[in-house]
Amino acid sequence: MTTTSAYERMIEARRPPDLRSGVLGWLHKNLFNGPINSAVTVITAALLAWALWPMLQWSVFQADWIGQTRADCTGEGACWVFISARFETIVYGFYPPAARWRVDIVFAMLAILVAWLVIPRLPYKRWVGLFALVGFPVIAYVLLIGGSFGLTYVPTREWGGLMLTLAIATIGIAGSLPLGIILALGRRSSMPLVKSVCVVFIEFWRGVPLITVLFMASVMLPLFVPTEVEFDKLLRALVGIMFFWSAYMAEVVRGGLQAIDKGQNEAGQALGLGYWQRMGLIILPQALKLVIPGIVNTFIALFKDTSLVLIIGLFDLLAIIRAGLTDPSWLGFATEGYVFAALVFWIFCFSMSRYSQYIERKLHTGHKR
Amino acid sequence: MLRSSSRKRGALWRDPAFRALVFQAILLLALLALITMIVLNTMANLESRGITTGFGFLNERAGFSIPQTLIDYSGDSTYARTFVVGLLNTLLVSIMGIIAATIIGFAVGIARLSTNWLLAKLAAAFVETFRNIPLLVQILFWYFAVLQALPSPRQSLSVFDTFFSNVRGLVMPDPQPLPGFAATPWALLAAIVITIALAVFARRRQARTGKALPIYWLGTATIIGVPLAIFLVTGMPLEWSVPELTGFNFRGGVTIIPEFMALWLALSIYTASFIAEIVRSGIQSVPHGQVEAANSLSLPGSITLRKVVIPQAMRVIVPQLTSQYLNLIKNSSLATAIGYPDLVAVFAGTALNQTGQAIEIVAMTMAVYLIISLLVSALMNIYNARTLLKER
Numbered sequence A: 001m002t003t004t005s006a007y008e009r010m011i012e013a014r015r016p017p018d019l020r021s022g023v024l025g026w027l028h029k030n031l032f033n034g035p036i037n038s039a040v041t042v043i044t045a046a047l048l049a050w051a052l053w054p055m056l057q058w059s060v061f062q063a064d065w066i067g068q069t070r071a072d073c074t075g076e077g078a079c080w081v082f083i084s085a086r087f088e089t090i091v092y093g094f095y096p097p098a099a100r101w102r103v104d105i106v107f108a109m110l111a112i113l114v115a116w117l118v119i120p121r122l123p124y125k126r127w128v129g130l131f132a133l134v135g136f137p138v139i140a141y142v143l144l145i146g147g148s149f150g151l152t153y154v155p156t157r158e159w160g161g162l163m164l165t166l167a168i169a170t171i172g173i174a175g176s177l178p179l180g181i182i183l184a185l186g187r188r189s190s191m192p193l194v195k196s197v198c199v200v201f202i203e204f205w206r207g208v209p210l211i212t213v214l215f216m217a218s219v220m221l222p223l224f225v226p227t228e229v230e231f232d233k234l235l236r237a238l239v240g241i242m243f244f245w246s247a248y249m250a251e252v253v254r255g256g257l258q259a260i261d262k263g264q265n266e267a268g269q270a271l272g273l274g275y276w277q278r279m280g281l282i283i284l285p286q287a288l289k290l291v292i293p294g295i296v297n298t299f300i301a302l303f304k305d306t307s308l309v310l311i312i313g314l315f316d317l318l319a320i321i322r323a324g325l326t327d328p329s330w331l332g333f334a335t336e337g338y339v340f341a342a343l344v345f346w347i348f349c350f351s352m353s354r355y356s357q358y359i360e361r362k363l364h365t366g367h368k369r
Numbered sequence B: 001m002l003r004s005s006s007r008k009r010g011a012l013w014r015d016p017a018f019r020a021l022v023f024q025a026i027l028l029l030a031l032l033a034l035i036t037m038i039v040l041n042t043m044a045n046l047e048s049r050g051i052t053t054g055f056g057f058l059n060e061r062a063g064f065s066i067p068q069t070l071i072d073y074s075g076d077s078t079y080a081r082t083f084v085v086g087l088l089n090t091l092l093v094s095i096m097g098i099i100a101a102t103i104i105g106f107a108v109g110i111a112r113l114s115t116n117w118l119l120a121k122l123a124a125a126f127v128e129t130f131r132n133i134p135l136l137v138q139i140l141f142w143y144f145a146v147l148q149a150l151p152s153p154r155q156s157l158s159v160f161d162t163f164f165s166n167v168r169g170l171v172m173p174d175p176q177p178l179p180g181f182a183a184t185p186w187a188l189l190a191a192i193v194i195t196i197a198l199a200v201f202a203r204r205r206q207a208r209t210g211k212a213l214p215i216y217w218l219g220t221a222t223i224i225g226v227p228l229a230i231f232l233v234t235g236m237p238l239e240w241s242v243p244e245l246t247g248f249n250f251r252g253g254v255t256i257i258p259e260f261m262a263l264w265l266a267l268s269i270y271t272a273s274f275i276a277e278i279v280r281s282g283i284q285s286v287p288h289g290q291v292e293a294a295n296s297l298s299l300p301g302s303i304t305l306r307k308v309v310i311p312q313a314m315r316v317i318v319p320q321l322t323s324q325y326l327n328l329i330k331n332s333s334l335a336t337a338i339g340y341p342d343l344v345a346v347f348a349g350t351a352l353n354q355t356g357q358a359i360e361i362v363a364m365t366m367a368v369y370l371i372i373s374l375l376v377s378a379l380m381n382i383y384n385a386r387t388l389l390k391e392r
Helices: A022-030 A035-061 A081-085 A087-092 A097-118 A125-145 A161-187 A192-206 A208-225 A231-258 A262-270 A275-290 A294-314 A317-325 A334-363 B015-047 B081-113 B117-131 B135-149 B183-209 B215-234 B258-284 B289-298 B300-339 B343-355 B358-387
Strands: B156-160 B163-166 B170-171 B176-179 B238-241 B245-246 B247-250 B255-256
Touching: A022 A161, A035 A161, A035 B117, A081 A087, A081 A334, A087 A161, A087 A317, A097 A125, A161 A192, A161 A231, A161 A275, A161 A294, A161 A317, A161 B238, A192 A231, A192 B015, A192 B156, A192 B358, A208 A231, A208 A294, A208 B015, A208 B238, A208 B300, A208 B343, A208 B358, A231 A294, A231 B163, A262 A275, A275 A294, A294 A317, A294 A334, A294 B300, A317 A334, A317 B245, A317 B258, A334 B117, A334 B135, B081 B117, B081 B258, B081 B300, B117 B258, B135 B215, B135 B258, B135 B300, B183 B215, B245 B343, B255 B258, B258 B300, B300 B343, B300 B358, B343 B358
Parallel strands: none
Antiparallel strands: B156 B163, B163 B170, B170 B255, B176 B238, B245 B247
16 A cells, blocks of 8 residues: 655745845835835935935044144044044043043043943952942042142142043942932831931932032032131032932832832841841842842933033033133034034943843843733 | 740830930931031121121112013013013923923834834934933033024025024014904913813713714814914904014014023933833833734724823823923023023022022022922822722
8 A cells, every 4th residue: 555645755945935034025024014114214214314424424524533733624524633632631631641640540440340340240249349339439539639648639620521520420429329228218217207307308309400409519508617618619519419319319229129028128027137237138139139220320310410510610521622612723613522522421321321221131030021 | 934014125225116216316416406507607607708698689670681581671670570580481491392302202202113123223313312412412512513503694594584593593473463363362262171171071971872072183173273263253463573684683573592492402302312212111011912902802003002002101101201391391400501591590690690699599499490390299199199000
């Protein structure tokens, strides 16, 4: 008996239809999937070309890159010589050139610390983090301000540029996070006075614009302290920034605390742990991990808002560039200046937001469709 | 054996209630000491600088002019009037900004979810670009790099010879109401009231009989049609003052100052990039099963969107949207960087410099923003309570 089969041999696998796979399929599915979609694609592409091409022409193809003075700006497009000629000032502000190696060391330390904390594989995260919050600020302060260990004294009014922006951002972050945690814990306290003080503090700072806070720090704070006390302008701004952002941080941390199951706290109590042991060993490690994306987003907002200090007369990155625009030998380069400032801020903020998204994905395990 | 009657009490300082009391007493004392110290220092400092406190300065003559005022104002006006002018300017740019940011934000947010790859990527690029650049940089960019680069009034860029754009601002026709125009705004108000009444009626009727009224079309027709009809019936009592170039400047029309344009553009675009993200995440937060359920009931696409997806997405979107609106209002204070005469610029800036009444002025300015924030939060809480998921 022979088995009968409809076919003598296997049929060759046929190629899928052109419009379903490969480049054409992708185009069909994502760009030309129906008449409306095709029209949208064509209009968008036309708009993009219309806007992007002149922008590229201006910023790259017709731009001047090399030179020292304004005379080197001969092209039709942007003159990046404006930036490169004052690059040192943009980075260091008015910091004495002889002492700029100190700033470089602090920059390098900051870069290493951040990289260490961000790259997941590196060990001893807890100790490095502790050092970043406690040890590093002290070392950076001693290095930057000088006046001890044989370093020349550099008053804060000579700080400026990117260095000042990073200093304000770092100190703001390092100060507002612990303060925010304490406020968040206080807001959930069972002691009525502690709770109300924290609520009033948080709601007050969240209700007013940062700029009025800076105004307050620069005109009212000197009235609050005895006349003999000299309050440094930078320090005043920092106090304002720290209080302001600690309120936002507190709300982020509170979100994390609320997400922790009550049983965790009760289990801690059953083990006979005290309040700070329960918070420090059980609740906060879980709560903070949950809200890392929120904390990083607050960092981004804080970083962007450091640019506001130009309004009270500190020379951060943006203010230094703005001051350069009023230089009589370099008039008319506002676009270059602000585009460069925007680019620098964008690079920092975009990397932070990517990191936050990465952490979010990493922490989102299991409960996502 | 456990004898509860003679249970040994721990030391007093181990009692949580007692410790809480002591801790709060210490906190209270510390706060009182801090406040006393601040008050004493401030009084001493003010005395040594010869500044008198109080709100008497509000009735003094301000003596400076303001480029954009919504109410009558001159150099002879008082500081109290300066305050009102600044506040109105803040509210103007905030409301305009909120409207524009909402429109752009929703458009971009929905575009990000488009199945069209190019459109979705473009929307994503818009969001990532504008929300990662500080608002202040954007304001300065629009003001100094774009609007200050426009030509002088004589070489204005013009559209149909009625809109002119130059370094001094945007000049456009100004409607001048003639007698009899007052009926039109009243008609508009009446139309809005009628529409609301109609909507309530339509909802009740649908609940009772299951029959729906095309309320969107009816409402739109009423709100546009009724005022238009009244306007035509009263004989179009409106005259346009068209700007005309005479000498070095324009006569007639209304000029929108470049400070307003720059601030408005920057605030709208910056906030729109955040709103777009909120809209996207709100729509994505609606479980896919909801749409599938609507499909299995064979509801048409537009009804699915309107009655199933949007109401649930709004529950997520609205609270975050409100906080963005509050941020926009607070961010409008950056006006001071380019000299738009908002509350902070004219009152906490110029008026403060002239009078030196730092405490009163900063306190009044902060109070305004604080009151706005608290009011909006209160409204938000009411909304949240109303739309809260009714769980079994």
